[in-house]
Amino acid sequence: MLKGSCLCGKVRYEVSGEIEEVSMCHCKQCQKAQGSAFAAVAPIRSADFRITQGAEYLKEYRATPDKARVFCAECGSPIYSARDDRPEAKRLRLGTLDTPISPNKRYHAWVSWFELADGLPKFPQASR
Ligand SMILES: [Zn+2]
Ligand SMILES: [Zn+2]
Numbered sequence: 572m573l574k575g576s577c578l579c580g581k582v583r584y585e586v587s588g589e590i591e592e593v594s595m596c597h598c599k600q601c602q603k604a605q606g607s608a609f610a611a612v613a614p615i616r617s618a619d620f621r622i623t624q625g626a627e628y629l630k631e632y633r634a635t636p637d638k639a640r641v642f643c644a645e646c647g648s649p650i651y652s653a654r655d656d657r658p659e660a661k662r663l664r665l666g667t668l669d670t671p672i673s674p675n676k677r678y679h680a681w682v683s684w685f686e687l688a689d690g691l692p693k694f695p696q697a698s699r
Contacts, residue, residue, distance in 0.1 A: 573670040575663075577648035582625035584650065586615055586663065590672045593665060594698060595691075598681035600634045604642075604649055608685035611665040612652075613674070620651070620661055 573586040590613045601610035622629070630644040637655045642648060649664040665672070678692040687693060 573668060573672065575650075575668040575670070577625075577628075577643035577646050577650060577667055579643060579646035579648075581628045581645050582643045582648070582650060583623045584667075585621045585623055587619045587621075588616070590615070590663075590665070590668075590674050592676040593674045593678075594662075595677070595679045596681055597679060597683045597685060598697075599683075600640075601681075602683075604632075604634070604640055605664075605666075608683075609679070610649070612662045613665055615651075615661050615663050617653070617659050617661050620663070 573590065574583070576583045592614055594612045595609045596612050597609040602608065604610065628643050628645050629641050629650065631639040631641045633639055638652055640652045641650050643650065648667055650667055651661040651663045653661045678694065678698055679687060680694045680698050681696060682693045
């Protein structure tokens, strides 16, 4: 069981199973949403994800109409995103995890200005 929380700690969640795939997304939306060069994101099954505390603090923002970016309204930490046409899946923002992980599959998508020297696969757009 993996556990995570936002910066202020009001929102807490659990993920059952392992994080197996990590996408470092450098798209402009993720850059703005994180205020950073890229977002570290993992696809997870919605059935494996549970908010254990602070669901009332969650707020969503839609930069595109069919995709909710869900964050803590108190501290601003991004928690996950979810597409309306894929309710079975979420994309977790891994910076909020409290449990250490060691995922096998890692890659960069929408690579832009940040110089990468980690040897991982790099895609000019989404990975697929
Ligand atoms: Zn918070
Ligand atoms: Zn992105």
